[in-house]
Every structure is written in C-alpha cells, then in structure tokens.
Amino acid sequence: MFNKSFSLLVAVGLGAIVSAAQGAEPSYRLTKEIAVGGDGGWDYLSIDEAARRLYVSHATKIVVLDIDKNEVVGEIADTPGIHGIAIAHELGRGFSSNGKENKSSIVDLKSLKTLSKVDTGENPDAILYEPGAKEVYTFNGRGKSATVFDAKSGKVIATIPLSGKPEFATEDLNAGRIFCNIEDKNEVAVIDTKTHKVINTWPIAPGEAASGMAIDVAHHRLFLGCDNKLMVMMDNTNGKVITTVPIGDRVDANAFDPVTQLVFSSNGEGTVTIAREESPEKLTVIQTLKTEPGAKTMTLDPKTHNIYLASAKFEKPTEQGGARQRPKMIPGTFKVLVYSLVK
Numbered sequence: 001m002f003n004k005s006f007s008l009l010v011a012v013g014l015g016a017i018v019s020a021a022q023g024a025e026p027s028y029r030l031t032k033e034i035a036v037g038g039d040g041g042w043d044y045l046s047i048d049e050a051a052r053r054l055y056v057s058h059a060t061k062i063v064v065l066d067i068d069k070n071e072v073v074g075e076i077a078d079t080p081g082i083h084g085i086a087i088a089h090e091l092g093r094g095f096s097s098n099g100k101e102n103k104s105s106i107v108d109l110k111s112l113k114t115l116s117k118v119d120t121g122e123n124p125d126a127i128l129y130e131p132g133a134k135e136v137y138t139f140n141g142r143g144k145s146a147t148v149f150d151a152k153s154g155k156v157i158a159t160i161p162l163s164g165k166p167e168f169a170t171e172d173l174n175a176g177r178i179f180c181n182i183e184d185k186n187e188v189a190v191i192d193t194k195t196h197k198v199i200n201t202w203p204i205a206p207g208e209a210a211s212g213m214a215i216d217v218a219h220h221r222l223f224l225g226c227d228n229k230l231m232v233m234m235d236n237t238n239g240k241v242i243t244t245v246p247i248g249d250r251v252d253a254n255a256f257d258p259v260t261q262l263v264f265s266s267n268g269e270g271t272v273t274i275a276r277e278e279s280p281e282k283l284t285v286i287q288t289l290k291t292e293p294g295a296k297t298m299t300l301d302p303k304t305h306n307i308y309l310a311s312a313k314f315e316k317p318t319e320q321g322g323a324r325q326r327p328k329m330i331p332g333t334f335k336v337l338v339y340s341l342v343k
Contacts, residue, residue: 104117130171
C-alpha cells in the first residue's frame with residue numbers, strides 16, 4: 001500500500017513538473033540566494049545529485065553547498081586558478097582543474113581533503129569524469145590538449161592533442177564518445193574513449209566560438225552555446241547542424257533537462273535563455289530569464305530541476321583613456337542564485 005501510494009505521489013509530482021514545462025507559459029523564477037562571501041572570481045559549478053551537494057569554483061578553492069538546506073557546508077582548499085570540478089560519486093572522489101598550476105587535485109569528498117595532484121597540460125579548464133573506464137579528462141586551454149588519467153591511481157594514461165583551445169566537454173557513455181568545443185576553431189572534437197584519439201572534428205557554422213555544451217543522450221543531440229548569440233543543436237552521431245535559436249550575449253554554460261526537455265543557456269549579460277526541445281529537429285525559445293550581470297556559469301539539479309548560477313555585486317564601470325574598464329567585484333558579495341520551475 002505504501003509503495004503504491006508513494007509511486008502515485010511521485011507520478012503526480014513529476015506530471016506537474018512536466019506540465020509546467022510543456023504548458024503555454026512555463027517559467028523559471030528566483031527562489032533563493034545563498035550567500036558565500038570571500039573574494040576572487042569563479043567558473044564552473046557541479047552537482048553531486050546523489051549526495052545533494054553543489055561544488056562551486058571560487059578563486060583558489062572549491063566551495064561546497066548542501067542543496068537541500070541551501071547552505072555552505074565546507075570548502076576544498078589549495079586549487080589555484082580553479083576552473084572546473086568533476087565528481088565520481090561511486091568512488092567518493094572529486095577532481096579539480098587548477099589552471100594556475102597546471103594540475104588536477106584528487107579530493108576525498110567525505111573529508112574534503114586533497115589526496116594527491118596530477119600534472120596536466122597547460123591551463124586545464126573544463127574537466128570530465130568518464131565512469132565507464134573510471135578515467136578523468138582535463139581539457140587544457142593553452143596546452144591545446146586533453147590529459148587523461150586514472151581516477152583511482154592518478155596515473156596519466158594519455159595526452160590527446162587537440163586542434164585548438166578546448167572549452168566545455170560532455171559525453172555519450174553508450175557510444176563511447178566524448179565531445180569537446182574547440183572554441184577558436186569553431187568546431188567540435190570527437191574523442192573515442194577506448195583509443196583516446198580524436199576521430200572527428202565537426203564545424204559548428206553558423207555558430208561561432210562555442211563555450212557551453214550540453215547533451216540529450218536519448219535523442220543524440222548536442223546543444224552548443226556560441227559567442228555570436230546562437231545556440232546550435234547538432235546531431236552527435238554525424239555532426240550535422242540541425243537548427244539554431246537566438247540566445248543572450250556572452251554565453252558560458254549550457255544545461256539540458258531530460259525530464260522537461262528544456263535547454264538552458266546562461267549568458268554573462270544577465271540572462272538565461274530557456275528553450276524547449278519540441279522534437280529532435282525543433283527548438284523553441286520559451287523564456288528569457290533575467291538573472292544578474294556576470295552570472296554566466298550554471299549547473300542543473302536533475303532531481304528538483306533547479307538551476308544554479310554564481311554571481312556577485314560589482315562597482316560601477318569606469319573609463320580610462322576613452323575605454324570602458326571591466327567593473328571590479330565588491331569584496332564579500334559572492335553568492336549562488338537558485339532558480340526554480342513554476343507554473
């Protein structure tokens with residue numbers, strides 16, 4: 001009786017979420033601001049759905065948040081120039097890309113202590129855990145390469161040359177393929193996870209300089225957030241560009257929700273473009289969500305369908321020699337914004 005009742009409640013709740021996303025006017029709104037504080041910039045955010053934790057890069061450390069309680073619960077120190085965090089929940093380990101020291105930290109997720117560090121190529125940026133082989137890939141911006149190492153031992157297995165500067169990457173585990181944006185070449189590199197070799201490079205035109213990337217594994221679609229204010233939907237079996245939709249300026253991250261079929265583009269101008277995958281051939285923009293200027297990195301919690309963006313307050317822009325200067329962050333204002341799907 002309990003199991004049947006519980007299943008019914010889950011089905012009803014899921015149905016309400018899907019209806020909200022597929023109705024005439026689905027929308028996201030701000031539901032929480034989580035104060036973090038401290039100084040310095042930030043980059044990627046990563047969710048450990050099972051552990052209900054959010055990992056946020058912040059200057060020389062990783063801030064750890066409990067996403068059920070919406071509070072900071074710890075930090076991982078000594079990650080100079082941190083860009084990204086990859087999570088291997090089944091191993092109890094996390095991996096960081098430390099851009100300023102050309103290393104990846106291997107971290108015990110229970111104690112939040114660094115176990116060891118692995119040498120990578122120059123300026124590791126995006127990072128990905130591949131659970132099939134239990135390997136970690138760092139994508140090295142200035143090194144124009146990917147470093148592959150064993151998640152348990154930290155032993156470097158391969159260095160994969162790339163045609164240009166890599167940005168975000170994702171994978172299709174069933175196909176044994178990893179896809180990576182090559183930002184300065186306007187293309188996607190396709191890596192075979194068994195041979196650790198690039199087996200294809202696909203042009204993304206009319207898209208340019210893609211940074212964000214997300215994947216719909218069921219329908220074999222990549223979503224690429226491009227610098228020329230386009231989201232490209234690409235067939236990840238053959239590299240064919242299927243369609244595009246307009247997005248905001250200064251995109252950095254993308255996310256895809258397989259339950260709601262919504263695709264997100266977080267834009268540094270202070271918006272998130274939300275599109276619905278109507279079919280494997282059609283994308284429709286359904287909302288331009290106002291966030292905050294500079295809130296350009298993002299992650300999605302598959303359980304609650306919440307999206308999380310990092311942000312801070314900035315001083316007013318100034319001019320020097322007739323050129324507008326980048327505004328300075330106000331110390332202590334770093335925070336995480338939480339947006340939720342509502343009817």
